[in-house]
Amino acid sequence: MDYNNTHILVLGAGESGIGASHVVAQLGAHVVLNDYKKIELPSDVQAMLETVGVTVITGHQDESLLDNVDRIIISPGISLDIPIVKAAKERGIEVVSEVELAYDISKSPILGVTGTNGKTTTTTLLTEVMKATGKPIFVGGNIGDSLSEMAYKMPIGGYLIAELSSYQLESIKEFHPLGAIVLNISPDHLARHKTMENYVLAKENIFKSQTPTDYLVLNADDAVVVDMANRARSQVLYISQKHAVENGAYYENGHLYVVRNGNKELIIEVVQIHIPGAHNIENILSVIALTYALGVSAELIRNAIFTFTGVEHRLERVKTINGVTYYNDSKATNVDSVVKALQAFPKPVILLMGGHDKMTPVEEFMILVKEKAKELILMGEAAERFEDAARAAGIKDIHRAQSMKEAVRLGRDLAQPGDIVLLSPACSSFDWYSCFEERGEDFKKEVLALEEGSEP
Template sequence: MDYSGSHVLVLGAGLSGIGVAHTLAKLGATVTLNDYKKIDFDPIESQRLAESHIEVITGQQDFVLLDTATRVVVSPGISLEIPIIQEAKKRNIPVVGEVEIAYEVSKAPILGVTGTNGKTTTTSLLAEVLKEAKWDVYVGGNIGYSLSEQALAVPETGVLVAELSSYQLESIDKFRTKGAILLNVTPDHLLRHKTMERYQEAKENIFRNQELGDWTVLNFDSPIVADMAKRVKGHVLGISQERPVTDGAYFENNTCYAVMQGKAVPIITTKDIHIPGSHNIENILSVIALTYALGVDVEDIHQAIAKFHGVAHRLERIRTLHGVTYYNDSKATNTDSTIKALESFTSPLVLIAGGKDKMTDLEEMMELVKTNVKELILIGEAAQRFAEAAVKVGVPHIHRCESMEEAVSLSARIAEDGDVVLLSPACASFDWYARFEDRGDHFRRLVERL
């Protein structure tokens, strides 16, 4: 696509917005980068923006910005319902997200991963398997690297692996994945999407534009996800921990199998897997299914999984002190993710939960807390509602803390030899922290100082 002569308004001056602004400027577009909040860029980034001749306007967001715009690119954190986007649509100015630009500029095929939970682990493992097989792999998207910048850099002989959130997928147009993984869909981000139907629709965009020769991995153990098979245009690969499948991957007798046209091949057993929990078996199966279908050698798949020890902030083991092991699961920003974390341990648990409340139902999580957690420590804006829900189902030992320092200190005092202290908030981080990574890093530093 030729961007020369185009005038693009980029909304949102975070990592995604800055990345796509630079990408478009390199391709000859006239770019305005706008954020309604006042942004103080660091000196290096300010110099980069100036050298790219990107006009930067922050602290205001007026409709006059649309007067010269031929296209609007919206960052994933920005709702499509805000006034300036609605005005752009009234003026028939196309509105897309960064992933659409990434698709337009990428010379290589795109493999996408989405789902309510497990995206980062699965994306990271998928990249490692392909690297083990000597593929030229570039990774971007919701995992912390601008997808459009990675798309511009990846050569035609490479592959672009993308972690994709519902926020990123809701604004696609022609975006297409050669291979897609859809892990699960459970209630999350409903303040943004309003209904589960709209949330699911955004997730399904990952395979919406596929063609007959493309691949989509679906979790057959989830009725919602399994039902999507009838809407997939390409080849469907199923994964299951409950039964064998004809094409895809399944788990049986502590072994993960790849299968194509009914012929199963063992890939790896649990003794060689280093990431705990059935949810991680789900993640592993999805990677096995897609990479085996793409022709990756069985030994390369096995070796990469056997070397993989997880990602930061997702059931990340920090240390063992006085017989107590501390885990950072700050990436658990919804109840379903925390449930999966709780199900991963057999040791007595001291759980630290709470943060920016997403107002999802708490009954299922609190029922599990009642049986699996010996001490519940609540923090952040959600603490009151979480406490009420815990009391309602009969959770016996509930504590409230006003800071992460207080929570970690209390956990160290009440935990006993053999216990696990688990930070798994079931909430966003935005009450106390800018990102879940900041929350997890703070927790880690505090634990390391004990």
């Protein structure tokens, strides 16, 4: 879309909305940035938007905002079911996500990563591998800066790498990545999408506009994901930890191989990988499959994986204190993430769990918790529901904490040398914190306070 002299309404005054407003105004559009909540933007952000002519309206949201609007750019946190969006659709006004704007303006191909879990680790590793090529690499979306800001800065001859959530993908139009990865699908965000079918359809949008010259990496070990091949027009590359594949990458007997037309090449051995867990093998295989297809050499891929130590707040080793090792997995905001975290450790852990309850089923999940956790410490809004499910599953060693400080100190008191204390919440953070990063930082702060010998 040519944005010059158009009228654009941007909904949501968070990082995504601010970035979109700033970019589209520089492209010559008349822009209104709106949020129904009353928001006081930082003075430097306000000045930046004023400089490019963005009108900021917060604290109310009425249909008059739609007058003369050519397109609405919606931030990922805003539901498509709100009244102003419904009214816009009735008027025939196009509503697209910020990801669509990024696609409109990027001068280089986009590589997109989605899935219920593992997106950030995969996106970060993909970025590191592609940087090794020496080409310009920018990254954004559900990680780092707004994708549209990165796309605006993107030069010719590189790659724009995007971590994409279902929220960002549900309202795209022509978004077309050269390479797309779908890692896994499990129930999540159902309060927003209403049904699992809607959630899967949102994820599938990542490849709906791809052509036969594009690449799509699908997890052959995930029944929902592998079925997507039936609706893909792009070149499908499979990954698997269970069997060999014809094109893509797979794991076998401690080795990770890349395959093109049945011809395999060893990339790396598991003992050379520095991030734990079978789920991370899945993430690494997906990066191997896509980057090799894009022409990156096996040597460059191998070196990037060997030096990769993971991402913050995702099975992040914090410290070993008095023989007890503390791990920060604050990014585990759903049940499936916690399953993968628990399976990453060979022995039972002391598990800190809870937060803002997404109301996903936990009954079967608690059977695994019973097997893998020697003590369960619950906190936040979800604590009561989680405790009921845990007791129904036969878990007896259950404790409650009213703060992160209390949870960490309780973990210390329950632990023996050699134990692992793991924060892996299975919930979003919005009961006590503004984001999972803030929660993870609080956990790390309290762990380090133990080392300093602070009094309980």
